Amino acid sequence: MSETAWLIEAVRNDSGHRWWTGAGGPGANWWTSDPNACVRFSRKQDAEAVIAGVNFGEPSVATEHEWMDAARRGCQPATCVSLKETGRKCPPGHGCNNPALQ
Numbered sequence: 001m002s003e004t005a006w007l008i009e010a011v012r013n014d015s016g017h018r019w020w021t022g023a024g025g026p027g028a029n030w031w032t033s034d035p036n037a038c039v040r041f042s043r044k045q046d047a048e049a050v051i052a053g054v055n056f057g058e059p060s061v062a063t064e065h066e067w068m069d070a071a072r073r074g075c076q077p078a079t080c081v082s083l084k085e086t087g088r089k090c091p092p093g094h095g096c097n098n099p100a101l102q
Contacts, residue, residue: 002068005040006047011059020050020060030056035065 008020010031018031019038032038041047047062 002066004064004066005042006044006062007035007038007040007065008047008051008056008060009063010056011061020056036067
């Protein structure tokens with residue numbers, strides 16, 4: 001079984017990934033490089049509504065991600081839409097076993 005969700009990802013010029021944690025307020029850490037520690041949305045339009053309503057201070061986009069069970073774990077080119085669209089590499093700890101994305 002797998003889980004698919006939409007995440008809010010900060011658009012960056014470097015190869016790093018940062019996703020919204022849902023934290024707010026002064027001194028809060030809004031972003032994480034761990035896709036397991038961020039807010040997950042079941043619908044793209046919900047993530048886009050938050051992007052439209054919150055001033056993140058940098059460009060952000062809704063990206064689709066999939067978490068696979070242990071028997072099927074490991075990235076494939078279509079596992080993360082953001083990877084497929086941007087050609088970026090899998091982040092550390094993502095469980096990637098696809099040489100093209102490492």
